[in-house]
Amino acid sequence: MALQISSDCISCGACEPECPNTAIYSGGTEFEYFGKKFEALASDIFYIVPEKCTECIGFHEESQCAAVCPVDACIPDPEFPEDRSQLLAKKVHLHGS
Template structure:
């Protein structure tokens, strides 16, 4: 399930450099996650890094984008061709 950033975001920018997939960018009013690049950090970390660093818990799983672990790992592999995932 890709994450999304809710309106709680105070645009502190802490999450952007933590994303292993460069999925986070500054938007007009909040930071935003490209759902096609978000793998819930699967492939790189055991937990969602953006959610861990956010001071206001703005990144949340998006229930409209339910994806299995297998699908998320497949996304990661497409984003990092030739690399070996650190999680399975």
């Protein structure tokens, strides 16, 4: 299941550099996906691109954004109910291995 950032986000920026998939962007910043730029998914707070979030599977044992967020704003996104094998496949799709 991809994570999402709730409205509790205080835009501290701690999560962004921790993501192994560059899935986290600050509000208003275009995101990149396979070399193409796309419109920001949020304008005011940080956001996660669900197509790029693997729950850190393949890199870490726990979700790094959730581990560092001081206000517990990184939470599961029920719109993306993926199991571990789907998340691993997403990781391979993103990174090629």
